[in-house]
Amino acid sequence: MSAPAVVPSACPLDCPDNCSLDVTVEDGRIVRVEGARERNELTEGLICSKVRRIAAHVHGDARVAHPHLRVGPKGEGGFEPLSWDDALALVAARLVECRDRFGGESILPYSYGGSNGRLTQDTTDALLFSRLGASRLARTVCAIPTGLAATAMTGKMAGVALPDYEHAELIVVWGTNPHATGIHLVPIVERARARGAKLVVVDPRRTGLAVKADLHLAVRPGSDVVVALAAIRELFASRRADLAFLAASTTGSEELRRRAEPWTIGRAAEVAGLDAGELRRFVDLYAASSPAVVRCGWGVERNRNGVSAIAAILALPAVGGKFRVRGGGYTLSNSGAWKLDAGFGTGTAPATREINMNRLGEALTALDDPPLRLLFVYNSNALATTPNQNLVRRGLAREGLFTVVFDAVWTDTARWADVVLPATTFLEHRELSRGYGAYSLHVAEPAIPPVGESRGNFQVFAELAVRTGVATAAEIPSEAATLERLLDSTGRGEALRAELAGRGSGVPSVGERPVQFVDVLPATPDRRMHLAPPELEGGETAPLYGFLPEPSATEGRLALISPATSRTISSTFGQLGPERVPVELHPDDAAARGISQGDRVRVWNELGEVIVPARLTRSVRRGVAVLPKGLWSRQTANGATANALAPDTLTTVGGGACFNDARVEIELAPG
Ligand SMILES: Nc1nc2c(c(=O)[nH]1)N[C@H]1C(S)=C(S)[C@@H](COP(=O)(O)OP(=O)(O)OC[C@H]3O[C@@H](n4cnc5c(=O)[nH]c(N)nc54)[C@H](O)[C@@H]3O)O[C@H]1N2
Ligand SMILES: Nc1nc2c(c(=O)[nH]1)N[C@H]1C(S)=C(S)[C@@H](COP(=O)(O)OP(=O)(O)OC[C@H]3O[C@@H](n4cnc5c(=O)[nH]c(N)nc54)[C@H](O)[C@@H]3O)O[C@H]1N2
Numbered sequence: 001m002s003a004p005a006v007v008p009s010a011c012p013l014d015c016p017d018n019c020s021l022d023v024t025v026e027d028g029r030i031v032r033v034e035g036a037r038e039r040n041e042l043t044e045g046l047i048c049s050k051v052r053r054i055a056a057h058v059h060g061d062a063r064v065a066h067p068h069l070r071v072g073p074k075g076e077g078g079f080e081p082l083s084w085d086d087a088l089a090l091v092a093a094r095l096v097e098c099r100d101r102f103g104g105e106s107i108l109p110y111s112y113g114g115s116n117g118r119l120t121q122d123t124t125d126a127l128l129f130s131r132l133g134a135s136r137l138a139r140t141v142c143a144i145p146t147g148l149a150a151t152a153m154t155g156k157m158a159g160v161a162l163p164d165y166e167h168a169e170l171i172v173v174w175g176t177n178p179h180a181t182g183i184h185l186v187p188i189v190e191r192a193r194a195r196g197a198k199l200v201v202v203d204p205r206r207t208g209l210a211v212k213a214d215l216h217l218a219v220r221p222g223s224d225v226v227v228a229l230a231a232i233r234e235l236f237a238s239r240r241a242d243l244a245f246l247a248a249s250t251t252g253s254e255e256l257r258r259r260a261e262p263w264t265i266g267r268a269a270e271v272a273g274l275d276a277g278e279l280r281r282f283v284d285l286y287a288a289s290s291p292a293v294v295r296c297g298w299g300v301e302r303n304r305n306g307v308s309a310i311a312a313i314l315a316l317p318a319v320g321g322k323f324r325v326r327g328g329g330y331t332l333s334n335s336g337a338w339k340l341d342a343g344f345g346t347g348t349a350p351a352t353r354e355i356n357m358n359r360l361g362e363a364l365t366a367l368d369d370p371p372l373r374l375l376f377v378y379n380s381n382a383l384a385t386t387p388n389q390n391l392v393r394r395g396l397a398r399e400g401l402f403t404v405v406f407d408a409v410w411t412d413t414a415r416w417a418d419v420v421l422p423a424t425t426f427l428e429h430r431e432l433s434r435g436y437g438a439y440s441l442h443v444a445e446p447a448i449p450p451v452g453e454s455r456g457n458f459q460v461f462a463e464l465a466v467r468t469g470v471a472t473a474a475e476i477p478s479e480a481a482t483l484e485r486l487l488d489s490t491g492r493g494e495a496l497r498a499e500l501a502g503r504g505s506g507v508p509s510v511g512e513r514p515v516q517f518v519d520v521l522p523a524t525p526d527r528r529m530h531l532a533p534p535e536l537e538g539g540e541t542a543p544l545y546g547f548l549p550e551p552s553a554t555e556g557r558l559a560l561i562s563p564a565t566s567r568t569i570s571s572t573f574g575q576l577g578p579e580r581v582p583v584e585l586h587p588d589d590a591a592a593r594g595i596s597q598g599d600r601v602r603v604w605n606e607l608g609e610v611i612v613p614a615r616l617t618r619s620v621r622r623g624v625a626v627l628p629k630g631l632w633s634r635q636t637a638n639g640a641t642a643n644a645l646a647p648d649t650l651t652t653v654g655g656g657a658c659f660n661d662a663r664v665e666i667e668l669a670p671g
């Protein structure tokens, strides 16, 4: 028995906040995780309930403790443990065999956020797969519309720091639900409100903040672009646009104005399902308030109009003249604040074919020349999180496909693997992480030794690179050296190292509070904000700021959105969630379908069906149904989740995901 020790750590999981943690460890086990009071002005002792309970994830029944080999039929869950040596030998042999017989492109590495740390992604994994000449994965499941718009318009200019929202007179929370997805904004908004700030929420659901808002615009999913354009048009038309700012600091304002012209308040309100009066109130409030800040989230982007919607929302503060004051402007992702590069880029390797991850199902079932023979899933629970789930499942079931899943828990995807490799969690390996809401950068040492035989990504991919013969052990930088490279790549290596040294194995948190257009300018070549950048044009069918209406074929159906909940991060921790999760819909939509509270219903479209209880609630606007993101198959009656209904259609620019373009019918389930 050893006395409990409190170890400093940081949460690298896919969330804007990047909390500083105090982890209590006893006998090599996590006994408690709390938010650190010091080291981080955002965390301030507050962390989410999921990570507070992470011991159940790290030490729970769903943990993969050893490498496993499939013994029964695919997908039926028959696995036997095998040694790491045998597992690595087998996987390396399959990788080499695929490359030699079918070409490297028959291999597809599939990964997304995972722990979202920087040592566990784009390091030795990139080395292995690029040297094998594997197909490349376009990581499009998230943040493509937001990233493209922010890059083309501002070169990813740093956003308003969340603590600076306390200075705002008006806060607009647009398509994000901080109560679930970034909790530290909630007390900040509350403090600003206590000081008299107004709050507007734009969301099809009455979220925790919408309940308290001065104005809640419950837009139809996918219609934000016309709402923002109507506001822009009105600002110009009523001479409340900041023409001096537009002339001095932007390009493209005339083109933007021209494209906004058709969107009168009345017409936009009709398309977005709003009352024209409330839309006008929003514009008046926005025009009259300064500092005014828009917290733009990712709920806006997950549909066919995502790119134009994000662009129009980012243009709003430029037209309204809201920059240049503390607490005024916008926040989107602040991921651009840290330029991090571990230096494992493909270098001179010839570019291989690229596969859009939103089309995984199609890639596994229909791709030719060569067909995919080996799928290596890590840092992702693909079957739970990728659209067109039934096609993905069909792909995973394909004989002739060899699937490796490298994860810390027995995910839905792992059940379809041929080989499962046990991964460490971020509490068991060294990690470097950065916030994308918070301006933080953390280095955290392992809090506990690896659980079971689990190993970290860095080590496993390095070993596979050696075993496949694509690299020698001597030429692969160590994990420690890679960490140094990452720190140096920020351009602030010395300062960061000094800060780290002062804190032992601690966690530096670098606070920054830039005022947009004062402390930071767009990182575009002319340092101006580009309001109509050609990079965002989607051709004749999808011009920038063009609104793509609902396809007429799905008229009358409900728009199924699948936002994040406070129980999971994407699908991470889904094994700990409740057995049954309801679909939420408005009582009027339920009544029209003869559905009562708690009824077992079938949510369906051409792609699939999900059988769940119905929950009737006025917190969802009419015409919309909600099934959360990140469910596992165990959480519905038929094992399918929202992604069984989500189309694998793409945004015209960038190939981004359109989860919230799912259109469904709901009826009483038979039986
Ligand atoms: N607890 C928790 N935290 C998370 C995550 C998680 O899964 N769980 N995920 C992390 C990740 S990967 C991401 S990308 C972020 C995402 O975090 P958010 O930006 O909050 O994104 P979502 O949860 O997808 O959706 C946010 C809100 O958008 C609304 N919405 C849906 N469609 C539309 C629309 O067309 N227009 C408008 N205006 N609103 C719409 C939804 O009702 C929802 O309330 O959160 C991160 N943080
Ligand atoms: N219907 C619907 N689907 C969605 C969304 C939606 O809005 N609606 N949102 C999408 C969004 S925003 C995102 S970002 C994606 C995220 O989709 P995914 O990237 O699949 O995210 P997770 O489901 O959290 O899966 C991450 C997995 O990585 C594992 N992992 C964590 N750390 C490590 C590590 O160090 N090594 C290894 N080998 N594994 C590790 C975790 O245990 C977990 O199983 O989901 C998307 N899916």
Ligand SMILES: [Mo]
Binding pocket: 014, 141, 142, 143
């Ligand atoms: Mo995401």
